[in-house]
Amino acid sequence: MPIDLQPKMMIRDVHIADRPRERLIRQGAESLSNQELIAILLRTGTRKESVLVLANRILSSLDQIQDLKDATIEELMSVKGVGQAKAVQILASAELGKRLYRKHTEGGRYAIRSPEDAAAYLMTDMSSLKQEHLIVLFLNVKNEVLYKKTVFIGGLNSSIVHPREVFREAVKRSAASIIIAHNHPSGHPAPSPEDIDVTKRLIEAGSIMGIDVLDHIIVGDHKFISLKEKGYM
Template sequence: MISNHLMIRDYPVDERPRERFKNYGPESLSNQELLALLLRTGTKSQSVLQLAQNLIKEFDGLRMLKDATIEELTKIDGIGQSKAIQILAAVELGRRITNLTFDNRYIIRSPEDAANYMMEEMRFLNQEHFVCLYLNTKNHILYKQTIFIGSLNASIVHPREVFREAVKRSAASFICIHNHPSGDPQPSREDIAVTKRLVECGKLMGVELLDHIIIGEKKYVSLKEKGYL
């Protein structure tokens, strides 16, 4: 761990919290170092790491930080209102993430559910957008990702891009959705080719493609219902 008594700039670049965060992820940093990243700067008399350590001591190793007020934080030398607000904003984001439940997430029970989820967002687009909805084992949407923008082509929509997000999100399955700017959702040969390629890759990866939905003008086509999956 970096010493409290030296300034960040005194350390080799690859040992600084920001660089370690980028190279090894946030889990590689201590609470003190994560707080130092939020605070960004120390004072003339103490480094940002010393300031972070003072915060940790004051709030019982972060235990009481979740209930801190601006007034309590600004009593600490080196913590002004701006830094106090940054800290409390981060605490509140953490609280909201912790309180998220799967009940807050949209559930896909049918092709119509998937189409309705994306219809208003996609039906007026003047270019084709290829989007994947990544689902958990109960078909809650974990994440939505636009994979490609432009004319659909099996050689351009590469499975690598699709399954990278699936693995990253620990998805059990996924649904592909893309729009036809013409308003006609009937599948093209390329649409069918892309679908079949993703089905085969999904079998190898253990992440099932549940459907490929094509969005038109207030109407859609499910390639699963058409028998292509």
């Protein structure tokens, strides 16, 4: 069970078997709450507050735990009790987590068999973007990702997003097919008329080039829509 400390209760007041480090050793990291994991990173609290209270204050400053990967050192240091050293520890850990995830998905050929596979490959990076990004996945004949590239940043519009930018890279990479993806910073992945127009234009260009457009994934706030599944392709 996660520890619920009173504001003035210090970590030394908690039975040793219930402290985060001891619980991690005994039960594994997956058994700890977000608060307890951050407390282990911080190592110490302040003279007046325990490390768990400080960890909880950091979590309270975020809308969701995923926001930690995009936090700046200034934002973390604005939390009472967090100095430069503690902010650096947290940011280093968040960056390590991102690199481990990318290594997991990019270390070998990542095969995409479903819209869920494509969304899983893209979601971590795309769901927190503040502007619309059009990203293309270039696939081989086995539907394995050869390359990922951001080809446009800004609101999607069929008169701006030109097929040549997409298919030039597809030819360069000898791609058999592509998957288009873009994000909605609003958090709602429902397709706009412009999204559908861009998709149809790219499908037509791909047909001429002999390169299939397999899907268009729209990413919102940790949710997505597949235009193929919705019948727009």
